[in-house]
Amino acid sequence: xxxxxxxxxxxxxxxxxxxxxxxxxxxxxxxxxxxxTYHLTLVDPAAANAYHFQPGQFNMxxxxxxxxxxxxxxxxxDSPETLAHTIRLAxxxxxxxxxxxxxxxxxxxxxxxxxxxxxxCKGRDVILVAGGIGLPPLRPLIxxxxxxxxxxxxxxxxxGARSPDxxxxxxxxxxxxxxxxxxKETVDRSNPGWLGNVGVVPLLLERxxxxxxxxxxxxxxxxxxxxxxxxxxxxxxxxTAEQIWVSTERNMQCAVGxxxxxxxxxxxxxxxxxxxxxxxxxxxxxxxxL
Amino acid sequence: MSEGLQAANAPPCFLSKEQFAKLFKVLRALExxxxxxxxxxxxxVYDRISSIDxxxxxxxxxxxxxxxxxxxxxxxxxxxxxxxxxSWKQNLFPPVTTLSVADRTDEGWQFSEPEQDAPKFAxxxxxxxELAALKIQDRVFLEGPxxxxxxxxxxxxxxxxxxxxxxxxxxxxxxxxxxxxRCKAGYDLALxxxxxxxxxxxxxxxxxxxxxxxxxxxxxxxxxxQAEAARQQAVDQITRTMDTTDxxxxxxxxxxxxxxxxxxxxxxxxxxxxxxxxxxxCSSVEEVSDLxxxxxxxxxxxxxxxxxxxxxxxxxxxxxxxxxxxxxxxTHKLATWIDQFGTSGCVGCGRCIxxxxxxxxxxxxxxxxxxxxT
Ligand SMILES: Cc1cc2nc3c(=O)[nH]c(=O)nc-3n(C[C@H](O)[C@H](O)[C@H](O)COP(=O)(O)OP(=O)(O)OC[C@H]3O[C@@H](n4cnc5c(N)ncnc54)[C@H](O)[C@@H]3O)c2cc1C
Ligand code: SF4
Ligand code: SF4
Numbered sequence: 001x002x003x004x005x006x007x008x009x010x011x012x013x014x015x016x017x018x019x020x021x022x023x024x025x026x027x028x029x030x031x032x033x034x035x036x037t038y039h040l041t042l043v044d045p046a047a048a049n050a051y052h053f054q055p056g057q058f059n060m061x062x063x064x065x066x067x068x069x070x071x072x073x074x075x076x077x078d079s080p081e082t083l084a085h086t087i088r089l090a091x092x093x094x095x096x097x098x099x100x101x102x103x104x105x106x107x108x109x110x111x112x113x114x115x116x117x118x119x120x121c122k123g124r125d126v127i128l129v130a131g132g133i134g135l136p137p138l139r140p141l142i143x144x145x146x147x148x149x150x151x152x153x154x155x156x157x158x159x160g161a162r163s164p165d166x167x168x169x170x171x172x173x174x175x176x177x178x179x180x181x182x183x184k185e186t187v188d189r190s191n192p193g194w195l196g197n198v199g200v201v202p203l204l205l206e207r208x209x210x211x212x213x214x215x216x217x218x219x220x221x222x223x224x225x226x227x228x229x230x231x232x233x234x235x236x237x238x239x240t241a242e243q244i245w246v247s248t249e250r251n252m253q254c255a256v257g258x259x260x261x262x263x264x265x266x267x268x269x270x271x272x273x274x275x276x277x278x279x280x281x282x283x284x285x286x287x288x289x290l
Numbered sequence: 291m292s293e294g295l296q297a298a299n300a301p302p303c304f305l306s307k308e309q310f311a312k313l314f315k316v317l318r319a320l321e322x323x324x325x326x327x328x329x330x331x332x333x334x335v336y337d338r339i340s341s342i343d344x345x346x347x348x349x350x351x352x353x354x355x356x357x358x359x360x361x362x363x364x365x366x367x368x369x370x371x372x373x374x375x376x377s378w379k380q381n382l383f384p385p386v387t388t389l390s391v392a393d394r395t396d397e398g399w400q401f402s403e404p405e406q407d408a409p410k411f412a413x414x415x416x417x418x419x420e421l422a423a424l425k426i427q428d429r430v431f432l433e434g435p436x437x438x439x440x441x442x443x444x445x446x447x448x449x450x451x452x453x454x455x456x457x458x459x460x461x462x463x464x465x466x467x468x469x470x471x472r473c474k475a476g477y478d479l480a481l482x483x484x485x486x487x488x489x490x491x492x493x494x495x496x497x498x499x500x501x502x503x504x505x506x507x508x509x510x511x512x513x514x515x516q517a518e519a520a521r522q523q524a525v526d527q528i529t530r531t532m533d534t535t536d537x538x539x540x541x542x543x544x545x546x547x548x549x550x551x552x553x554x555x556x557x558x559x560x561x562x563x564x565x566x567x568x569x570x571x572c573s574s575v576e577e578v579s580d581l582x583x584x585x586x587x588x589x590x591x592x593x594x595x596x597x598x599x600x601x602x603x604x605x606x607x608x609x610x611x612x613x614x615x616x617x618x619x620x621t622h623k624l625a626t627w628i629d630q631f632g633t634s635g636c637v638g639c640g641r642c643i644x645x646x647x648x649x650x651x652x653x654x655x656x657x658x659x660x661x662x663x664t
Pocket of ligand 3 (some may be wrong): 554557558559560561562563564597642645646647648649650
């Protein structure tokens with residue numbers, strides 16, 4: 001429901017939404033401790049050709065015997081041949097993936113879900129806020145924003161990580177800065193030699209100078225509490241809930257709105273989300289245990 | 291059952307019990323697998339049946355919150371009961387089913403659909419509230435952005451023979467939910483049982499094909515009056531009600547109501563209510579591997595929002611208390627279902643009330659919330 005707020009992409013839906021495609025691991029990029037990026041290729045050339053996704057969408061990656069996990073695309077939506085997924089080792093499925101090698105195959109269903117609202121950003125300042133493993137689902141958006149850099153006002157990335165050595169995409173981040181994405185970082189715990197900010201992500205927003213709330217669209221991806229506090233800070237600084245978008249997470253067994261697990265109030269995170277405009281989801285977001 | 295084509299507004303006909311006995315043979319000849327009411331372990335359940343003798347002739351069900359028992363009737367009614375623990379969802383959305391198959395080959399994993407032909411069911415004895423439940427599950431499995439192929443295969447071929455209720459249980463509240471007791475749409479044939487036979491309404495060509503293979507007469511005015519009186523009996527017996535006025539907003543604006551704590555004191559989180567509910571559709575998927583691990587099937591099983599790990603995420607639980615789980619069940623069923631599917635998720639069949647081991651009655655929980663809004 002409420003699909004008006006974010007754009008759904010179901011055009012790649014397969015006739016039988018339950019049957020995965022075979023994907024082969026083309027390349028593995030170790031990122032930080034327990035996080036790596038897996039570049040996949042769909043084995044069936046027709047499927048590979050037809051595959052398109054929008055920034056913020058996700059796939060269900062399937063390791064037979066272990067199970068399925070929802071993983072966002074972290075690569076460039078305009079070169080889907082680099083079908084990248086940045087995965088943090090969390091439990092059973094992600095552990096099985098972490099043990100795979102280049103050339104191994106796994107199952108892939110997708111793309112699923114709503115995407116970041118690029119249209120709502122045109123001609124405006126954009127602030128992206130990422131916490132930890134919340135950066136990968138924003139990366140396709142960063143590629144898009146930078147590819148069409150002149151269409152947007154100021155671009156900021158506020159990025160929080162647990163510690164300096166847990167920051168993702170180190171080499172790329174400086175490239176992004178060069179191309180016009182202003183980067184502000186913070187860590188929960190500093191290392192010797194770290195001269196940057198220490199503290200939670202909303203602090204970066206509090207300290208952000210020359211910030212024009214009315215002119216800004218914000219997109220947040222990270223732990224739920226971090227997203228709530230960031231949105232609150234943004235609203236304290238003059239933004240409205242209609243200018244803020246968040247990416248949500250719930251247990252998912254099907255990704256196609258049939259298993260019931262991912263409900264949050266009236267929303268199915270898998271098909272109505274994962275990306276929601278904040279005013280749409282915040283009434284439910286705030287209710288403990290909903 | 292198939293909608294669309296309505297057979298010419300044929301007048302109702304009368305089918306004697308003798309001819310009704312031949313229905314089973316007719317359905318078999320049309321290659322239907324007949325599912326209907328039969329007694330098993332002291333309950334009337336829906337199962338494969340092959341003759342009129344499998345029906346619960348002369349039995350009825352007595353239902354109250356947390357109570358169900360069969361009792362002998364003083365007549366030979368074949369459909370003289372209300373509803374039992376089963377519903378037709380068992381057949382359209384089976385409790386366990388294979389979704390996909392993975393095989394390890396030299397080229398890596400290959401994925402395929404399981405090989406299975408959709409069974410062709412004839413459902414005999416579908417109540418009005420159950421017709422509504424079928425319609426609701428159609429919305430879930432067939433009318434969203436993604437279609438469940440197994441449900442679709444089974445549903446498209448199914449023949450629906452409805453039977454109007456001529457009595458109601460104390461737990462019924464279909465009149466509040468506007469789903470019954472009269473069968474109004476969504477069937478191929480609808481029967482009303484009289485002592486000597488049935489008044490039959492035929493609405494689809496599929497239903498017509500069945501009834502044409504049997505000897506019937508045009509229903510007399512007396513037959514029709516008798517049928518109407520029998521149906522009215524069910525209406526008159528319904529005592530339970532649920533006030534559904536603004537129910538969506540009522541529940542969603544009372545998410546912190548103390549009644550959720552109150553019901554949590556009683557609820558055992560046993561999942562019974564969700565298993566018996568004809569519209570509940572939650573499921574989870576498990577891996578079933580052969581010994582070599584080279585052939586793996588994904589198996590879907592009914593799940594329940596009352597199961598502890600249903601909301602497992604990132605090593606923890608979102609709904610970490612019975613209060614949160616009961617609130618999820620009831621707000622989904624009665625409130626957010628409306629946002630999601632444009633209809634309530636409850637048809638007023640009363641199963642969840644009867645089969646709750648501690649007799650929790652959602653109509654009373656709603657009333658309690660309505661009485662003291664926060
Ligand atoms: C829309 C969406 C996008 C995501 N994108 C990414 C990403 O880009 N990178 C990444 O590393 N992680 C991502 N996640 C989280 C990732 O899905 C979980 O970390 C992963 O499912 C854990 O599975 P596991 O078997 O390794 O862990 P276990 O703890 O063993 O989990 C068992 C099962 O529970 C379910 N589950 C557990 N945690 C989650 C969760 N957080 N979300 C959904 N289902 C869960 C899954 O079905 C999982 O297989 C995303 C989640 C969602 C909902
Ligand atoms: S919620 Fe209870 S009364 Fe309503 S349809 Fe489900 S089982 Fe029947
Ligand atoms: S309401 Fe009753 S049937 Fe439902 S989970 Fe609680 S105890 Fe079980």
